Each structure stands twice: as structure tokens, then as C-alpha cells.
Amino acid sequence: MKGYLWGPSAATSARTPQSGWEAMAIDAVGNVIEFWGFKRNQGRVWALLYLRDQALTAAEIEKELDLSKGGVSMLIRDLERWGVVLRVRTPGDASWRYRAETDLLQMARRVIEEREFAFIARIRADLAEARKLAEADGSVEREKVERLRKMEAVAEATEKALNVFLKTSRFDVGAMFDVFRA
Template sequence: MSERETPKLDDGHEAELIAAEAIGDVIEHWGFRRVLGRVWTILFIAAEPLPAAVIGERLSLSAGAVSMSLTELQRWGVVRRVFRPGERKEYFEAETDFWKMISKVFDERERLLAESVRARLERAVAMLEARPRLPGAEQRADRVRRLLSFVIVAETALDGFIRSRRVDFSPFGDLIRFPLRVASRKRRA
């Protein structure tokens, strides 16, 4: 809301921190810890591998927190460890292919949830169908079936979207004023 703030002397990393907070919010909004977004952003902006200590310094995080964040980010395949010949310490770099990251996360996380939700709704339907004479059971079963349909539609839609990279992007193909290169890998694969 208030655009004017942080007027303090720029140490050369203010801008990064602002960006890191912003992306941290996005990431938190998608159900991850904010710190994961912040760490990834620092690495992404650095555009070169950074040691854990530097990340901790920039974000004022303890070594433990940095270590845990990096481990988790690697688990999600969005950060890579980089070995530097002759160097003792480890360096880390951010995955830069947004599509790769999104699809990986969807694949692992959304699919798991969707499956568990579907199974549970199916169970609920079965329970209601098993007692057709319970007052209202048929109507309730209808409602749960509708929920289930929706979950299946959403699951399938997301799936198709992830697979085909298509969501009908055409209507705004040139609304954007940047050198963007989102989803820039091979066009059809």
C-alpha cells in the first residue's frame, strides 16, 4: 500500500530483500513456508551459486534455518547443490525454469491431496449409499457425489494443464511489456 519506505542507505541488497519478501508471500500463499520463497529468491536473483552462510547473512537467518530451508527446497527440486572444485563449502543455485518448478510441485503435492480427497469422498458416498433408508441419505449422497465430481474435474483439469502447458494463453499473448521467457523450453515436447 505505502510505496515510500525503507529509505535507509542501500547496502546493495535492499532490493533483493524486497523481492524476496514479495515472492515469500506468493510461496506462502501456495502453502509453503515463507522462508522457502525468500531463500529461493535470493538464489534466483544472485544468478550464481551462493554458499549457505551468505544466504543466512542476507536474510538474517540462523545457520540451522538456512540448512533446513535448503534441504526442503532441494526436495522440491527448485534448488540445486553445486560442487565447486577446490572449495570446501557447498554452493547452491536456484532452478530457473518456472514451468519445471510448477509442474513438479503440482505433481507431487496437488496430486497427493487430490487423491486422498477423492478417496475420502468416495468412502463418504459409499457409506451413504449403504443406508438408503436413512432419512435424507439419498439427497446427501447426491451432494457428496457432486463434490466428488468437482474434485475429479479439477484434478483432471490441472493434470491436463500441467501436461499440455495449455490454458488458452492466446487472448493476452502480447499484453505484456517485458522480455518474458516464461515456459520457454521446447514448444511442444
């Protein structure tokens, strides 16, 4: 419903969607990717490139998704860094073109691993530290220390669940996604 609907401009290409199904799919991917903790527009850019199945210029992406020049630059930088978009130089053309690599879930897993694990690990460390301090302080009741220990377990549980989450997306899902790589 947002972006991607500023008039027909029918001349652009035979591919320009008349009915909104392309935009709908693009936005849907944007939403999935947002769920995984990335920016909506990162998902939309990837989806556009993937669906069109051809390398587009930054200017084209900007126009198709109704983003700003600077925004496209930054979004592409992220996607390149994660290896899900490739920058290619076409012969007679002065500007770069970008095309989608297909391992979107792989990258999600990788980035989440780096990002979230560090975060949860830090929390666990804080709780462990708090418990140690409480234990050292002789005046703290045993029961209270016990409760701190249980709270640590919450953080551990989160870490563990996250682990399973990622493992699943690696094998279960990963196998399923070999279609992409084929």
C-alpha cells in the same frame, strides 16, 4: 520489511544493495512461492541465488536473508531435492556453494502434482465411500444419496480445475518460461 536489513556492512561486496530493491524483489518472490503453497523462505533463498547469479555459501545466505544456520540447511535441502538449487564445490574452498537452477515454476507444478492430487483424490474416495455406505443402508432416502453424489461432484470439480491449472502452467506459462532455460 522483515529480514535482510541489519545494517550496511558495505565491505562485503560491490553487490550489496544500498537501496532496498534487491530485498524487495526477493520478498516478492517469497510471496509468490508462498501463494503456490511453499515456504516463503524457500522462495527467498532461491531468489537471492538467482538474482546474484553466483554460487553463495550457506553462511552468506544466512547473513543476507537473516536466517538461522539450521534453517538455511533445511531450506537448501528442500530446494536441492526439487532440483532448483545445485550444490557445487569450489576448488580452494572448504565449504559448499549453492546456485540457482532456473526452472522454479516447473518444480512448483511437479510438487503440487504429487502433493495436492493425492490429497484431493483421498477426499474423493472418502465421499465415494460415504455414498456407498448410504446406498447400502436401505433406510436412507434416495434424495439424500443424490445429495452425496452432488458433493462428490464438488470434489471432482476441484480436481478438474486443479488439473487445468497445472496444464496451463505447463504449456501457456511453460512456453513463456523458456527464456529461463535459454
